[in-house]
Amino acid sequence: MSDPRDAPEPQVLLEWYDRHARDMPWRVGPSDRARGVRPDPYRVWMSEIMLQQTTVAAVKSYFEAFTNRWPTVSDLAKAEDADVMAAWAGLGYYARARNLLKCARVVHTEYGGVFPETYDALIALPGIGPYTAAAVASIAFDRPETVLDGNVERVMARLYDDHTPLPAAKPKLMDYASALTPEDRPGCYAQAVMDLGATICTPRNPACGLCPWRSACRAWTAGTARDLPKKTPKKRKPTRFGIAYIARRVDGALLLETRPDSGLLGGMLGWPGSDWNDAPEEAPPIHAEWRSIDEEARHTFTHFHLRLTVKTALVPMDRTPERGRFFAVETFDPAMLPTVMRKAFNLVSKP
DNA sequence: AAACCGTGGTC
DNA sequence: TGACCAAGGTT
Numbered sequence: 001m002s003d004p005r006d007a008p009e010p011q012v013l014l015e016w017y018d019r020h021a022r023d024m025p026w027r028v029g030p031s032d033r034a035r036g037v038r039p040d041p042y043r044v045w046m047s048e049i050m051l052q053q054t055t056v057a058a059v060k061s062y063f064e065a066f067t068n069r070w071p072t073v074s075d076l077a078k079a080e081d082a083d084v085m086a087a088w089a090g091l092g093y094y095a096r097a098r099n100l101l102k103c104a105r106v107v108h109t110e111y112g113g114v115f116p117e118t119y120d121a122l123i124a125l126p127g128i129g130p131y132t133a134a135a136v137a138s139i140a141f142d143r144p145e146t147v148l149d150g151n152v153e154r155v156m157a158r159l160y161d162d163h164t165p166l167p168a169a170k171p172k173l174m175d176y177a178s179a180l181t182p183e184d185r186p187g188c189y190a191q192a193v194m195d196l197g198a199t200i201c202t203p204r205n206p207a208c209g210l211c212p213w214r215s216a217c218r219a220w221t222a223g224t225a226r227d228l229p230k231k232t233p234k235k236r237k238p239t240r241f242g243i244a245y246i247a248r249r250v251d252g253a254l255l256l257e258t259r260p261d262s263g264l265l266g267g268m269l270g271w272p273g274s275d276w277n278d279a280p281e282e283a284p285p286i287h288a289e290w291r292s293i294d295e296e297a298r299h300t301f302t303h304f305h306l307r308l309t310v311k312t313a314l315v316p317m318d319r320t321p322e323r324g325r326f327f328a329v330e331t332f333d334p335a336m337l338p339t340v341m342r343k344a345f346n347l348v349s350k351p
Numbered sequence: 352a353a354a355c356c357g358t359g360g361t362c
Numbered sequence: 363t364g365a366c367c368a369a370g371g372t373t
Binding site: 047048049050051052053054055056057058059093095096099126127128129130131132135147149152190191194197198203204234237300 | 364365366370371372
């Protein structure tokens with residue numbers, strides 16, 4: 001092995017990107033960009049919000065659905081909250097959907113439906129943090145801002161063989177990334193580093209043999225690429241228990257509740273239920289004869305496992321619920337529910 | 352500033 | 363089965 005005397009050249013990565021850029025619905029590829037085609041900032045922003053901690057594969061169908069239904073930021077600004085939350089159902093991190101709508105309304109009312117172009121203006125908007133502000137500024141407006149996401153962190157940690165564990169390493173990794181960000185084609189460059197991280201410099205088995213930056217990579221020289229970046233160990237997830245109540249009225253209507261805006265599954269529809277803890281207390285939303293389903297619904301959230309006991313009841317037309325409201329059969333679709341609630345429903349409706 | 356906030360795929 | 367991971371942001 002020789003010393004990596006080469007410095008990583010942004011230009012080398014851009015040439016790689018020109019040949020290997022991934023094709024995605026929200027992206028304007030390098031050849032179209034060269035012809036002067038600019039991406040739609042609304043679509044860039046939408047994709048970046050959806051892609052936060054979420055895979056490209058999971059995002060694609062949601063991106064199509066949202067941009068078809070709400071083609072511009074002003075269309076989205078005028079949407080009903082419940083419609084946006086229902087359309088987001090299943091994608092997770094539901095605060096993103098609430099902030100998406102807030103942001104659209106600010107851009108519509110305070111910016112006349114035109115996205116601001118600077119990092120500082122973008123980061124002031126709801127749901128836009130350091131990464132997304134840099135991503136929109138660079139990708140949509142070709143400003144030389146530096147994106148630091150999980151991909152870039154990994155690429156930089158390896159390029160400079162930095163063994164500092166994350167998240168403490170972030171400032172240093174940002175310095176590395178920032179020093180590399182070019183004035184020329186910063187939008188393509190931002191996407192190029194992330195594509196490199198997603199397709200070549202991958203977490204488990206990096207394809208160093210195909211990497212355009214291999215000769216400049218200190219981890220390649222040291223043989224440490226697979227072990228980087230280091231991360232501080234995570235806490236084990238506790239298990240919590242809960243009870244969900246699925247009431248079906250004799251006309252087929254189902255009793256649902258809109259959850260409070262803050263906290264877990266905030267703003268989403270769900271079955272009324274108990275708190276989720278070590279030993280939940282009964283909390284039926286309407287007087288009825290409740291029967292437990294044999295199987296429980298299991299689901300894992302970001303920081304705990306949930307085992308949900310599902311109870312069902314058939315209730316007469318004239319009975320008023322203490323919590324929630326009935327949805328007629330025609331207006332109910334399991335797709336409007338977050339995944340954990342869909343799992344509970346499947347236990348009742350399938351067998 | 353550490354904790355909170357979803358989900359589906361993979362090994 | 364379980365831990366890890368994915369284009370992070372907010373409090």
